[in-house]
Amino acid sequence: MSTADNSIESATAFAQHFLRVFENLDLAAFLHCFADDATVFFPAPEPASRFAGRQAIGERFERVFEGIRAGAASGPPWHRLDAEELAVQLLSPDAAVVTFHLRNEVRIARRSLVLRRTDAGWRIAHLHASNAAIADG
Numbered sequence: 001m002s003t004a005d006n007s008i009e010s011a012t013a014f015a016q017h018f019l020r021v022f023e024n025l026d027l028a029a030f031l032h033c034f035a036d037d038a039t040v041f042f043p044a045p046e047p048a049s050r051f052a053g054r055q056a057i058g059e060r061f062e063r064v065f066e067g068i069r070a071g072a073a074s075g076p077p078w079h080r081l082d083a084e085e086l087a088v089q090l091l092s093p094d095a096a097v098v099t100f101h102l103r104n105e106v107r108i109a110r111r112s113l114v115l116r117r118t119d120a121g122w123r124i125a126h127l128h129a130s131n132a133a134i135a136d137g
Contacts, residue, residue, distance in 0.1 A: 011088045011096040011115055014122035018113070023077035025065045031058045035116060035123040043109065043129040083111075093117070107131045 014033075021029040031054055040051045042060065051057050065078075072078045083100035090096050094117040102109035114126040 007090050007093055007096065007117075008088045011090070011098060011122055012086065014115065015083070015086060015088070015098045015100070015113060018124070019081045019083055020077075023079060023081050025068060025076065025078045027058065027062060027065060030061065033124055034127075035118070035125050038124050038126060040127045041129060043131045096122075103134075105134070107133055 018030075018033045021033065034054050034057055036054050037052070038054060038057060040057050040060070042051070042064075046060070046064075051060050068078050069075065081102055084103060086098065086100040088096055088098050096115045096117075098113040098115060100111055102111065108131065110130050110132060112126075112128040113124050114128075115122045116125040117123075
């Protein structure tokens, strides 16, 4: 197996791990997935500004997690994140872009993760989230 194949496989495994800890709303494990200097753009109706740094990201996601828990029938897992069309684009041995969709009856949630490999493994350098309404018909 080439290094590129191994990097794609490890980045894919990291993205799947990230989704599982998000389903379980394990804030500590979730934030461990982010680089210290990570940035996030949240989807509407969240604030349109960029959240920079693990602390700011954690404070915003803490609110998001509270909302998910409040609407959940049980947990964990508190919700299901079934990634569709998950793709990894390896930019270098230490950088990758992961994209996928999450779908429900009203929207397609488009997600992009920019990953950076560190001594501790892959970490999210940037998460970009946007939603698109599913058109009727």
